[in-house]
Every structure is written in C-alpha cells, then in structure tokens.
Amino acid sequence: MSDARQYFQLPTPFAMKRGGSLHGAHVAYETWGTLSAERDNALLILTGLSPSAHAAANDIDPSPGWWEEMIGPGKAIDTSRWFVICVNSLGSDKGSTCPASIDPATGEPYRLTFPDLSLEDVAHASHAMVTSLGIDKLACLIGCSMGGMSALAYMLLHPGSVRTHISVDTAPQAQPFAIAIRSLQREAIRLDPHWNDGQYDNERYPDIGMSIARKLGVITYRSAMEWNGRFARIRLDPEQREDQPFGFEFQVESYLEGHAQRFVRTFDPNSYLYLSRASDWFDISEYGNGSVLEGLKRIHIEQALVIGVSTDILFPLEQQEQIAEGLEAAGANVQFVALDSPQGHDAFLVDIENYSRAIGGFLSRL
Amino acid sequence: MSDARQYFQLPTPFAMKRGGSLHGAHVAYETWGTLSAERDNALLILTGLSPSAHAAANDIDPSPGWWEEMIGPGKAIDTSRWFVICVNSLGSDKGSTCPASIDPATGEPYRLTFPDLSLEDVAHASHAMVTSLGIDKLACLIGCSMGGMSALAYMLLHPGSVRTHISVDTAPQAQPFAIAIRSLQREAIRLDPHWNDGQYDNERYPDIGMSIARKLGVITYRSAMEWNGRFARIRLDPEQREDQPFGFEFQVESYLEGHAQRFVRTFDPNSYLYLSRASDWFDISEYGNGSVLEGLKRIHIEQALVIGVSTDILFPLEQQEQIAEGLEAAGANVQFVALDSPQGHDAFLVDIENYSRAIGGFLSRL
Known part of the structure; x- marks a missing residue:
C-alpha cells in the first residue's frame, strides 16, 4: 500500500443513489504539484474500473503509476502548472471503501451486503473529496473509460464545479454489446x-x-x-x-x-462485480427524459476535449461523437479528436504520443 | 436424429494430417435435388463449427434446416437445378465420427484419445464422400465460416475437383483475435x-x-x-x-x-474443443511458404464468389479480400461482395435477402 495515498472521510451517513447508505466510508486519493493560492489550478482524474489512485510516481511512492508517461513536470498533464488529484473510485478495493471493507455495523466485511453502487455515487464521493480540499471549481476534470462516465455524472450532478473537461475513450451510456x-x-x-x-x-x-x-x-x-x-x-x-x-x-x-x-x-x-454492474447501469439519458443528447445538454462547462479511437469495440467512436455533440449543444467549446491508434480501448494507456499531443495541447491552451 | 441422414464409411485406416488414424469412421450427409446423368450439377456445402448436415427440410426430415431459406426449389441454391449435398464435418457429433464416438479398438468413447483433428482432415473426408457418389468434379463448393476454411483446404488438396467456389464469411488463416x-x-x-x-x-x-x-x-x-x-x-x-x-x-x-x-x-x-482448435490451426500460408497469397494461388478453379460483411469481428472483411485476391491471382474469375449487414459474422444466417441475391445471382449465371 502506498504511503502517498491520502484518505478522505465521506460525510456520514453517505446516501447511495439506489438506496442504502455507508457509515464511516472513505475514498483514497493521491496528488501531484501544488494547489495555487487562488485554488484555480486543480485537475481531477477519474479512473477506469481497475486502476488505483496511483496514476504516477510521487515523492512518497516513487513506483510508476498507471499513467506515468502522461503526468509530471513538463508532461502533457504538467504538474509544474496543475495541482493534479487522482481518486480511487468508491467501491474499488484500491484503498476506498468497498465490498471487501469492514461494515462498522457488524464488524464483518460487507461482501454482498454492500449497497448497490452506481457511478453517480462514485461522482458524489469524488466531489466531496475535492471540496474538502477547498476547491470549489476544478480547472479540468479528466475521465478515462469508466471514469469518463463518472465524470459526466460529476458535472451533471454538481453544476458549476468544473470549468473544462477531457473525455477519454468513454460513453454517455452503456450499450448492449x-x-x-x-x-x-x-x-x-x-x-x-x-x-x-x-x-x-x-x-x-x-x-x-x-x-x-x-x-x-x-x-x-x-x-x-x-x-x-x-x-x-x-x-x-x-x-x-x-x-x-x-x-x-x-x-x-x-x-x-x-x-x-x-x-x-x-x-x-x-x-x-459491483463496479462492473455500475458501468452497465450508467445512462446519461436518465437525466434527459430518455434522450442522451438532452441529458448531456444539462452539463454546463466552458470547454471540452473529447477523444476516442476507431479501433475501440467496447466504447465505439460513435459514443464519443455523442458526447462531443451533447456538450457542444449545451454551449461548451468542444474539440473532438478521433484517433486511429491500433490498440483499441486501451490506446489511452499505450499510444502516449497521440494522447499526449491532444491532452497536452488542450491543457496548454487553457 | 434425422432419418434423412446418410452415412459414408471412410476408407480404413483414415490417416489424419497431424498423425494417427481412424478405423471404421464415417461422415453424415444429406442431399436435396437430383444428380444429373452427367453428374455435373453437384453442389457441396461445408458448414461452420456447430451446424449439422441438415441444411434444409427434405422429404424424409421435414423439419427446417439451418439454411432453410437459402436452399430449395426456386431459392438461391435452387434444388430444381442443383444436386445439393451438405456434409457434417468429421469430428462433429452431429452424426460423423467424433471424440464421442466409440473407438472400435477399445469399445469405449475416444474422448481425448481421438487423434488431432485438422480442417484438412475435414476436407479429405468430405472429398472422399463426394467421390463415392460418382462425382469427380463439383459444379460448386460452398463454405461458410469454418466451412470456408475447410473448402480452401478441399480445393487446394484435391486439384481439379471443383469448378466454382462460394466463400462465405471466412478466412484463409486464423488470426490472433x-x-x-x-x-x-x-x-x-x-x-x-x-x-x-x-x-x-x-x-x-x-x-x-x-x-x-x-x-x-x-x-x-x-x-x-x-x-x-x-x-x-x-x-x-x-x-x-x-x-x-x-x-x-x-x-x-x-x-x-x-x-x-x-x-x-x-x-x-x-x-x-477439437473443432475449435482445428480452426485455430488452419493456415493456408502453410502451402505457400508462409504467404497467404501464395497458398491461395495453388487453388485452381474457374470462378468464385467471395462474400464478407463489414460488421464481422471474427472473420474481418480484410480476410475475405485476401481470399478474393488470391483466387484471382491464381486465374479464377472472382466476384467480391462486401455487405454492410448489421448482424456481424452470422449475417449469412440472417440477412437472407442480401446473401440470396449474391449467391443466387452467382449460381444462376453458371
């Protein structure tokens, strides 16, 4: 376990979207760089299903993180400019309260008594952690894969909390494939x-x-x-x-x-199992009377970069186009990047050259 | 079990490509229509991994077959003109000798003592069955999915045995995906x-x-x-x-x-398991010094129709293009049809309208 990891205690009880609540729950997170006096340079990363909050090496834990080549001084996500936070999703066992955690009511692991988990819960917990750091508005919210869906929930459910957004290889709803x-x-x-x-x-x-x-x-x-x-x-x-x-x-x-x-x-x-099912349940159209576009139009931010890859069979490019169209229809200035990286959905972890160019370019122009 | 099913006893011992041999083995087949006096109107269908030889209803077994809408009087594969044969692959348990069959040497089922199975063995057994009917040359050999790979083996290993070929949603070699x-x-x-x-x-x-x-x-x-x-x-x-x-x-x-x-x-x-692994092993480039094109160029037929579908993730369209190019380079007159059917690899079983038009059109011009 990384000593670099910090823990944020969620407000108790922490009510879950689909019913039930958690008592004494927490989420783990890590940070890089320095928060400015104005608290206006914070960038939050929401992760895919399995990664931890250790997105990159830092002073206390120098082991490489899952997005090591992307985050650091002078890199696309430049930690000499941005205060970068990566949070481990609520429900993940990489440090946050999850089904393997002890239920304080019983002294035993929750296992299947853990309440139903949704990506809206992941978003709420992440938002509470960010505000606990005195940050009212993120300069940028980045969401990758499942984290991209959590990010859409974050922005929709917490209006005014995000200035700009980078959507990476994700979807506005889970499709049947x-x-x-x-x-x-x-x-x-x-x-x-x-x-x-x-x-x-x-x-x-x-x-x-x-x-x-x-x-x-x-x-x-x-x-x-x-x-x-x-x-x-x-x-x-x-x-x-x-x-x-x-x-x-x-x-x-x-x-x-x-x-x-x-x-x-x-x-x-x-x-x-809980995180997998939460991904299936996610559907932004729930917030738009059954329309993905109307759901996305409830998200109000200044600018967005939406990236997808033509070889992704899990989150196909058409779903990234939907996100780009929806955010633009809502008034954001949107840049849409369709890559031809051969690596499929995982391209964001592998094709660092193209993702760096897109993400670094977007952030440098903010 | 269908009474329409006929059985052909393979020559004994039947030597297998990768070693070992079968004794007293047979393949099941069914037929539709009438063989002409000149024995020049025979059409053989080689199937995918799981279908039986019951491709369509016939007098003895009126239950619908797996390609019912494609085969019959006036249909794309017109049984008033063609003598249609469908054979159950050697190694399949739909009537042919397979790992569940009794090994005459032991009186017990073969199970994993069945010799290694290759699609070349499937092709050899099918060819032996066809020649047993007095047919020296098929008017047309149709291969669907795995059967398309068996068909390539059939034509390469038995030169002069096939006049024309229809290749449906298949591949010249198994790719890593x-x-x-x-x-x-x-x-x-x-x-x-x-x-x-x-x-x-x-x-x-x-x-x-x-x-x-x-x-x-x-x-x-x-x-x-x-x-x-x-x-x-x-x-x-x-x-x-x-x-x-x-x-x-x-x-x-x-x-x-x-x-x-x-x-x-x-x-x-x-x-x-045996048929699945046989599919992995198939590689026409083995016959072309490591080149798919050179392997295909060893197949000499008059005409071919090669059909694929853009939504097929298992046998992608590029592999059909390879087959079309190779057969053309070998001297055949080749028609290549790329469909946009939404049903993926199974389109040949579902999008009967488009497959009928292509297959029926090709056969009617012979």
Missing part, C-alpha cells in the same frame, strides 16, 4: 463455485472466474488490428507450452494468461 | 471441473463451461450495431429477472442465456 461482455465477465465469476455468493476466502477463491473475466476484458480492451501486427500466428517455444490437453500454443494465449495472472488476487472479486 | 476468442472458449470448458479432462458424463457435465463458451461465441458472431437497434438498454420484466445476486436484468443478457440453453447438452464438449 458492452453490457453483454460485462455480464459474461460477471457470470464467469458468479458461476465459479469458489465465489460462493461472495463468501470466498484465501483458501477457496474464485481464481478461475476472475481469470476468464480478465482475459475477456483484455480481448475487448485491445484490437484485432494490433494483434495481427504483434502476435500474428507466432507459436510459443515448446518449453513454454502448457503440458495439458488443449493447452496454450500461440503467443496470444500466453499474453492473455500473463494479464490474468497479474490481475487475479490483486482485485477483490466482489468489488469487481 | 479469433484464436484468443476460441482459446478463451476452450479454457472456459477446460477449467470447468466437470469437464474432468474429457471424462464427463450426464451426471457431471461441463454445463457452465459450455454455456460461457457459447455466450462468448454469440457475442462475437453478432455485432454491436445490430444490438443497439435490437436490445438497446431494454430491461427484462421483473418476473423474468434472475432471483440471485448480479442476476440478469437486461434483455441482451436473457438473449445470450437463451442461446446458451439451446446449445448446452446438444453439442459434445470434446468435439467442440
């Missing part, structure tokens, strides 16, 4: 007998379900185009192959296995 | 404790693994575009929802569950 993928990931976990209705422990742990869920995630986070160039039909060396029936033979299979092994046992399965 | 999907499907089955290294029975059967494999299949056989129009974010009625944690809530989830329930226990899991 993405719901199908996430539903199947959840099912792989739920049907693992070791999940045991959320009552697993270290001895009996749903490793298989989590592994399948992660591999399906990685398949949909990347793209066929990238893999044609990267793996083609290259075989594993004989000594790398699995010595079992139908075992791995191609490099792409070993690549997926590596991803799964790095993920399993580092992310709480129940927390994963 | 498709390999990754199939590998994960196999893993869901392999990791199901009830699979038990292939030694399942009706009491302990890998239902969960097969269900997850099928759902992943359906997700990749269709397209996000189709589902946006078809399911959007429509919820199930409360009484249709699963009464369990993280149970189904959206229509798209119930649609996948319906597909899985119709599949599980109707397809032998070991046969599925």
Whole structure:
C-alpha cells in the first residue's frame, strides 16, 4: 500500500443513489504539484474500473503509476502548472471503501451486503473529496473509460464545479454489446463455485472466474488490428507450452494468461462485480427524459476535449461523437479528436504520443 | 436424429494430417435435388463449427434446416437445378465420427484419445464422400465460416475437383483475435471441473463451461450495431429477472442465456474443443511458404464468389479480400461482395435477402 495515498472521510451517513447508505466510508486519493493560492489550478482524474489512485510516481511512492508517461513536470498533464488529484473510485478495493471493507455495523466485511453502487455515487464521493480540499471549481476534470462516465455524472450532478473537461475513450451510456461482455465477465465469476455468493476466502477463491473475466476484458480492451501486427500466428517455444490437453500454443494465449495472472488476487472479486454492474447501469439519458443528447445538454462547462479511437469495440467512436455533440449543444467549446491508434480501448494507456499531443495541447491552451 | 441422414464409411485406416488414424469412421450427409446423368450439377456445402448436415427440410426430415431459406426449389441454391449435398464435418457429433464416438479398438468413447483433428482432415473426408457418389468434379463448393476454411483446404488438396467456389464469411488463416476468442472458449470448458479432462458424463457435465463458451461465441458472431437497434438498454420484466445476486436484468443478457440453453447438452464438449482448435490451426500460408497469397494461388478453379460483411469481428472483411485476391491471382474469375449487414459474422444466417441475391445471382449465371 502506498504511503502517498491520502484518505478522505465521506460525510456520514453517505446516501447511495439506489438506496442504502455507508457509515464511516472513505475514498483514497493521491496528488501531484501544488494547489495555487487562488485554488484555480486543480485537475481531477477519474479512473477506469481497475486502476488505483496511483496514476504516477510521487515523492512518497516513487513506483510508476498507471499513467506515468502522461503526468509530471513538463508532461502533457504538467504538474509544474496543475495541482493534479487522482481518486480511487468508491467501491474499488484500491484503498476506498468497498465490498471487501469492514461494515462498522457488524464488524464483518460487507461482501454482498454492500449497497448497490452506481457511478453517480462514485461522482458524489469524488466531489466531496475535492471540496474538502477547498476547491470549489476544478480547472479540468479528466475521465478515462469508466471514469469518463463518472465524470459526466460529476458535472451533471454538481453544476458549476468544473470549468473544462477531457473525455477519454468513454460513453454517455452503456450499450448492449458492452453490457453483454460485462455480464459474461460477471457470470464467469458468479458461476465459479469458489465465489460462493461472495463468501470466498484465501483458501477457496474464485481464481478461475476472475481469470476468464480478465482475459475477456483484455480481448475487448485491445484490437484485432494490433494483434495481427504483434502476435500474428507466432507459436510459443515448446518449453513454454502448457503440458495439458488443449493447452496454450500461440503467443496470444500466453499474453492473455500473463494479464490474468497479474490481475487475479490483486482485485477483490466482489468489488469487481459491483463496479462492473455500475458501468452497465450508467445512462446519461436518465437525466434527459430518455434522450442522451438532452441529458448531456444539462452539463454546463466552458470547454471540452473529447477523444476516442476507431479501433475501440467496447466504447465505439460513435459514443464519443455523442458526447462531443451533447456538450457542444449545451454551449461548451468542444474539440473532438478521433484517433486511429491500433490498440483499441486501451490506446489511452499505450499510444502516449497521440494522447499526449491532444491532452497536452488542450491543457496548454487553457 | 434425422432419418434423412446418410452415412459414408471412410476408407480404413483414415490417416489424419497431424498423425494417427481412424478405423471404421464415417461422415453424415444429406442431399436435396437430383444428380444429373452427367453428374455435373453437384453442389457441396461445408458448414461452420456447430451446424449439422441438415441444411434444409427434405422429404424424409421435414423439419427446417439451418439454411432453410437459402436452399430449395426456386431459392438461391435452387434444388430444381442443383444436386445439393451438405456434409457434417468429421469430428462433429452431429452424426460423423467424433471424440464421442466409440473407438472400435477399445469399445469405449475416444474422448481425448481421438487423434488431432485438422480442417484438412475435414476436407479429405468430405472429398472422399463426394467421390463415392460418382462425382469427380463439383459444379460448386460452398463454405461458410469454418466451412470456408475447410473448402480452401478441399480445393487446394484435391486439384481439379471443383469448378466454382462460394466463400462465405471466412478466412484463409486464423488470426490472433479469433484464436484468443476460441482459446478463451476452450479454457472456459477446460477449467470447468466437470469437464474432468474429457471424462464427463450426464451426471457431471461441463454445463457452465459450455454455456460461457457459447455466450462468448454469440457475442462475437453478432455485432454491436445490430444490438443497439435490437436490445438497446431494454430491461427484462421483473418476473423474468434472475432471483440471485448480479442476476440478469437486461434483455441482451436473457438473449445470450437463451442461446446458451439451446446449445448446452446438444453439442459434445470434446468435439467442440477439437473443432475449435482445428480452426485455430488452419493456415493456408502453410502451402505457400508462409504467404497467404501464395497458398491461395495453388487453388485452381474457374470462378468464385467471395462474400464478407463489414460488421464481422471474427472473420474481418480484410480476410475475405485476401481470399478474393488470391483466387484471382491464381486465374479464377472472382466476384467480391462486401455487405454492410448489421448482424456481424452470422449475417449469412440472417440477412437472407442480401446473401440470396449474391449467391443466387452467382449460381444462376453458371
């Protein structure tokens, strides 16, 4: 656990959108740079489903963060100018209160007694943390993937709290293809007998379900185009192959296995289920009488940069176009960037050159 | 089991490409229409991974087949003109010898002692069945999905046996995205404790693994575009929802569950594993010194129709273009049809209007 991590105690009780409330809950966050005397240079990053608040190295925790190449002095998100905050989503087990946390009412982990989680709850908790730092208005709110949906909720539910917005590889609502993928990931976990209705422990742990869920995630986070160039039909060396029936033979299979092994046992399965379902539930059209455009038109900010990538099958480019159109219709000055990065949804973590140019350019002009 | 089904005994021993051989093996097939005296009007259909030889109703089995709307008098594949044969792939449990069949050497099911299966073996067995009917040269060979790969093997390995070819939603080699999907499907089955290294029975059967494999299949056989129009974010009625944690809530989830329930226990899991891996192994470039184009250039036919669909994520349109280019480079007169059907890879089973027009038009001009 990072010593750089700070914790913000949420107001108690913290009421959840779909009912129920949390007592004594907190969110973890990290910061980089210095808040100006005017408190007008704050930039908040809301993350995807699995990353922690450790977006980049800092003095106390020098290990590289998940967006290391993007954040730092002189980088696209320039910490010599901006006071950068990254918050771990409420419900995530990377430091925030989540289903694996102890319920103070019982002294036992919440597990499935954790209340229904929505991305609106993630947004509210993040907003409360920001205001606790004395920041009334963010200079910029950045949301990546699931965090992009949380960011839309943040701006809609807290009018006047955000000056500008950067939307990265996200969507204004979950579409059925993405719901199908996430539903199947959840099912792989739920049907693992070791999940045991959320009552697993270290001895009996749903490793298989989590592994399948992660591999399906990685398949949909990347793209066929990238893999044609990267793996083609290259075989594993004989000594790398699995010595079992139908075992791995191609490099792409070993690549997926590596991803799964790095993920399993580092992310709480129940927390994963809650965040996954929260993503399915998100729909900005709930705030626009069933219209995505009308929902987005309730968000009032000065400027936005909306980035998407043509190879993203989970959050297709058309959904980024919707966000750009909606924010523009609401009066924002919007820049829309459609990239052709081959890496699919994960391009924002890999194609640093193009994302840096877009994000750095936008921020430098503020 | 259909009484319309006929069986062809393969020559014994039947040697397999990757080693081993089968004794007393057979393939199941069905026919429609009448073979001409000159035996020059025969049309063979090679199927995808899961369909049987029952492609359409016939006198003995009037139940609808899997390509019912395409095959019959006056239809695109006009049985008043063509003698149509559909063969069940060697290794499939829909009537042909497969891992669930009894090994005559032991009196027990083969299960994992079945020799390695390749699509070249499927092609050889199909060719032997066709020649047994006294047909030296097919007027047309149609291959759909996996059957399209088997068809390429058939034409390459049996020069002069095919006059014209229709290639439907297929590929000249398995690419890493498709390999990754199939590998994960196999893993869901392999990791199901009830699979038990292939030694399942009706009491302990890998239902969960097969269900997850099928759902992943359906997700990749269709397209996000189709589902946006078809399911959007429509919820199930409360009484249709699963009464369990993280149970189904959206229509798209119930649609996948319906597909899985119709599949599980109707397809032998070991046969599925063998055919799935055979698809991964297929690579026409093996016959062209590592070049797909050179491999395809070894196929000599008069004419071809190559059809693909832009929404297919499993067999992308670029792979159909490769097939068209290769067959043309080999001297065939090739028509390439790129459709925009929203249904993805499965469009050939659903968008009958457009596939009928292309296939019917091509056949009528022969």
